[in-house]
Amino acid sequence: MLRTHTCGELRASDASQEVTLCGWVDSYRDHGGGLFVDLRDRYGITQVAFSPPDTPEDLIEQSKTLRAEYVIQVTGTVASRPDGQHNPRLATGDIELRATGLQLLNKAKTPPVSPSEKVTELPGEDLRLKHRYLDLRRPVMQRTMLLRDLITKRMRDYFEENHFVDIETPILGRSTPEGARDYLVPSRVHNGSFYALPQSPQLYKQILMIAGYDRYVQIARCFRDEDLRADRQPEFTQVDLEMSFVDGDDVIGMIDGLMQKLAKDVLDLDIQLPLPRMTYDEAMKRFGHDAPDLRFGMEIADCTDLAAESDFGVFKSVVEGGGFVRAINAKKGTDTYSRRGIDGLTEFVKGYGAKGLAWFRCEDDGKLGSTIAKFFSEELLAKFAERLDAEPGDLILFSAADWLSTCKVLHALRTKVGAEMKLYDPNAMHFSWVVEFPMFEYDDEEQRWNAMHHPFTAPLDEHVELLDSDPEKCRAKAYDLVINGYEAGGGTIRIHDAATQSKVFGLLGIDEATAKDRFGFLLEALAFGAPPHGGLALGLDRVVMLFAKLDNIRDVIAFPKTQKATDLMTEAPGSVDNKQLKELGVKLDL
Structure with missing residues (x-):
């Protein structure tokens, strides 16, 4: 290792130790007789003193060539800071490293985005995304990425404790154009045919229930070619789960426990269970929205x-x-x-x-x-x-x-x-459920019903007959988790018999031939002993955004896309050469 300690590790108890640190020059101050450098890594900042009598004169002169974001290795002796020079804002504020050795590991151009936390005014978001590697060096961004890591780990721990099995599902699948547009991938081997990137692992996880894996979970990458907003991305991560032999209360109860654990472990916040619930109709009547902010x-x-x-x-x-x-x-x-x-x-x-x-x-x-x-x-x-x-x-x-x-x-x-009017504490967290959504929404333009959640959602038992008589009044076994006015996740109990599934397809304008073509594998699987099952997907990016008290989902994703679905750093999407297109059997019509 090039270092013995990190820049956030040393304390007064380490005084007199000889140590080696590596990091980036956060700032430097020339006090005439010597130079003081704040050295930064993701663990923190340590003040390094290049001054006599500890530092040789030639090393002091060398230190004066350092600039912001130079990467250096420093060896020296840990010492308590002189009286009156302690910095209570730093975990290492009681000590400094008195340098005896310096190695320049790499120079840096003047950064267009300064990673120093001392900089209070940020440049525009486009510039930050163009130089994302610099933006990600900022301590606030690193804290957010570490928070995401912590939340993900706690989620994995919770599901393991509750006997869930982590199973990967395919990224290349079949296009089932319901809801948002698919991202399509042309097949070179099967010219004229296309894979679709998954909008969710929905059908695969239902089939896993039929296969007997009664508790499935996956941190899944998903893709939707839709118009973007501050809390939407074309590719995103969801915590996807499915359970067999359950009803909606069981799934909701499982997520209640997860939210209680995350609130305590991440925010040291105690929340009482069960989380409050209201029906969709009540939410619309009282608040005008199916994800009301109840703070x-x-x-x-x-x-x-x-x-x-x-x-x-x-x-x-x-x-x-x-x-x-x-x-x-x-x-x-x-x-x-x-x-x-x-x-x-x-x-x-x-x-x-x-x-x-x-x-x-x-x-x-x-x-x-x-x-x-x-x-x-x-x-x-x-x-x-x-x-x-x-x-x-x-x-x-x-x-x-x-x-x-x-x-x-x-x-x-x-x-x-x-x-x-500042009617709520911006640091407050309110968790609740909205349940019993309508099964369908009527599309006046296309003169047909659309599924409010997805076509595999089961109706309430007492509303099954409404599928034939009055679909508009039919309510679903559907439930959304709401945090501070955002839909943080949603799920349903699924249809587990082929007859009801075919009836719902019919209401959605999917005829028998189309249903067989797009979903034949699911309908056939349902005929081989499908258990009652249901699940939910949490938007991991959005959950992290809410726990981090942020309002822009791009700030919790390492390499996000803009609202035009572009990556400013890599300049994706980009063009491809004609040879690649010819191999895929694709011609451009621009």
Whole structure:
């Protein structure tokens, strides 16, 4: 080894030892008679003193040629820092290394991204991603990567303790174009045929249950060719699991235990089990979203019946057209939002399809006031105030539209207002479940049903008959884990008989021939003694993001893609030569 210790290891108890350190020059300070270097590796920082009488004069002169990010090896004696020079911000702040030897291992150009933690203003994200190797040297990024490693290890330990078997499933598989677009891989051996990179190991893990491996787990790489957001990537990692002879409560209970372990081991946070649950219908009614942030209240109130009594044309026309008038109460919101601030909220909701924003202020006398108050009787305004628990200083915000539009607008408003009014501790963690999702969503454009989760989801036992009579009302054995307003994972109990699976395929517009072509291997496997089974997939990247208290998933992935699905460092995707295309039987039509 080129070093005897790391840069975060030495303490006062090591004084008088001769040691060798290796690392990067984080910073240097010339104090006239000598040079002080902060030497950094992923373990920490140690101050190195190149000064007489410990350091020879020629070595002091050599040290003055050092620059930021030079890679060096230093030998010296550990000594306590002089009185008044201790640094409480560093774990090694009580000591320094008084250098007696220096070896330059490599020079470095002036870095466009400084890894030093002393730099408080970061360059743009594109520059950081272009020089990701420098960005990853930053201590905060290294702490995040180590947190990811810790979370992954604790997960593996937990599943091993609970008798799960870690089994790898294929990366090259069959394209089953349901949901997001597949990444396709042309076959050289079978010209004209394509593999698909897995969107998830869904079908393989179901087949593993049929094969008798009753508890499967895998840290799986998955790929989806979809439009990206801050919390999405074209390739991502999920903690994939499946269990046999279980119902939804069993799967949820298993993940409850995992979250309790992670919260304690990683954040030293005690969470009580079972984690709270609400149905999808309740979540949409109370919060307008199937992954509500429960760190704060501000629940939605349905005011449709009251709106019908008003003379306000917008409300009346929406109600008469079968729509809804719903509202949230931003408690003491008038302290944050002046009239100009409300205008800003109005522009904000237009981005979510709203034509405008109706509002009331609760005045000092407890009465509701607004530019639209003249369209409401005093008695009706009092009913609104009572419905919304309005008190002086509160700000009432409305959405009037169809059900899903009011959900979309009020969820966005609730999220924005909650953050801007600082209604929750940003370091808080709230875990919950949303259960009993609809089986299907209707696609008006294609005039057919789509699976809300995936085509292999089982309906609630009491809703099986609705598959024939009223699919819209059919609810699924589906469950999502929600952390701080993000879907952290989701799963279902699967259909384990071929007849029900074929019926669901039919509802989804997948005829018998297509089902046999795409899923024939699954339908056949189901006919050979499939046990009741179900599972779940956790988004590992997103879980780490939430535990790290970050809001950009790229900050927890070593080498992420941009929102345009490009790798700025390697410049992927890139072109290939014609010889490769010819071998694959592929012609470009650009």
